[in-house]
Amino acid sequence: MKGKVQLVRANEDDAEAITKMMVSVENNERKRWYEDGDGPYIPGFDSVDMQKYHQWNEAYFKILFDGELSGVILISHTGREHARLDRLFIDPSWQDKGIGSTVITLIESMYPQVKLWTLDTFQKSTRNHHFYEKMGYKLAGEDEYERYYFKTIEEESHNQDEYTCDKNFNHHNFRHCNMQNVDFYSVNLQGAHYTNMNMSHVVYQNSNLSHNRYTNTNMSHSVFGDSNMNATEICHVSMAGAYLHDIKLGTGKDKIPLVMERCELMGSSILDSNLQNLSIVNCNLEGMTIDGIHVSELLEVYKKQQS
Template identity: 55%
Template sequence: MNTQVYLELATDFDAEQIRDLMIIVEKDETSRWYAKGERPYIPGFDSIRMQQYHVRSGGYYKILMKDILVGVILISTTGREHARIDRFYIDPQYQSKQIGSNVLRLMEEQFPQIRIWTLDTTQKSPRNHYFFEKNGYKFMSEDEEERYYYKEIHDSNLENQEDFTFDKVCMHHNFRECNMQDSDFFEVNLSNSSYSNSNMRNLKIQSSNLAGMHITNSYLGHAIFGDSDMSNVEICHVIMGGTYIHDVKLSLDEDNQPIRMERIEMMNSSIQDSNMQNFSIINCNIKGMRIDGILVSDLLEAYKNRGITGENR
């Protein structure tokens, strides 16, 4: 079995096949672990474009056995000592065949520089808990929805490396005119820190608590925000030309708070393949706006000409 399983970077051409696989996986997990209409939280599992988004991350791997797609694994890494397993799914018909354990071994061989692996998995699947613990992952913490694990690859030479700083307290410290290019921060408390007049190009932030973050007067061109909870975020006075927003939930949040958009410049923008049930447009300039190619102004005019009023709609 070891020689039959291998990893291969996914491409855009694989997106549809992976989407089909994820639909099967989601259906299986729903029937196996969930009840009362609940479903596993797998953002964009049935979206081709979401799979293409993961491909662009550069860490989306197909799990193949004899050239057959049997699963996928998404690895997010800074390129230094820490990496995170963001998605790891095996086709139900190929589970319990030691494929998952072989994939974890291949993954560590693929990234020999990584010393700390982290992941989270649903509380509802004791099979997952046993699997990761069997493969050397240690329980770290938990909440109502998830269990968090880590695996540390021991390196006896790590403590002697000059480019590593361990357990150093820098509270209330000021850094001025410092070159910290290509630095890696893992399990670092940066709460209430401030960054100004700094070059943060190609900054990577993952698995971090950014609640209350305040970004102003910053260039965020070509940035990617994905697989993140941005509930109650306020975005104002921001230029977003060329922005691509896809596979995003803009409906009610857990506190039944709707998305509100006010004074938004959306000229020449388009909304496609979206669920806009109960979507409201109020006091907006809709000149030239079209729905399925039909001018909204023409639709409203036809509506008025039928003599339909608000009382007898």
């Protein structure tokens, strides 16, 4: 490959250029692999704000080829030895130059402590399947929409003082234990109970949390990103100051409307959102505005026209 590939942390000044590139990427994926107006689900691909948001942990890199923006890669470092390729996209005009292979090698050298890499990619993009398998990734599972891959990095034998491996703790009780900064990988925690626990700054990655119940739990400052929360029920929860953004209701036949009932939303704002066919029933609309116009005034005008 002729040309120099560099990884440079993205900043806010890069957001517009990255957004423009991501629109090209999405259009290319849609034309190449999808039919009938369907397309890949790339969260916030056309949002400048989303590109800025990805920079929160300083692991969003722009890929430069001979100094020009040619792609992006986003890393989620979830444990001392575990990390995830959240996104790796190359601009269509820069593909087939060996850039992606070089980027994978560079990332692995930047995070030498990571021994397990994971990712998911579009089910229909067979080009991606071949690429990741060529780079040493193995198929972990798949569903209708995505394929899930992992790659383990060969390492020297474990320091036995730091590892507990292949132990059966089924029905075991842990009391008054210091488990601060522990690292769990490939552990079956089904049916586990946590009570009177300090779980601040916990990170869940590639985990099945279906049917979980959180009660009397302080989850302030938590971040739920790139997660499947379909059919989740959130009730009796204080969400003061919560920031909900770039949320989808599923894709294709799995698109199911969100229902909010008996929620206190006083003073809240809904910005740049798709509210098509939104239904508001039996709600206190006092002071509510749409684009600066009071809803009460709009209703009064409507009632006059109907009388």
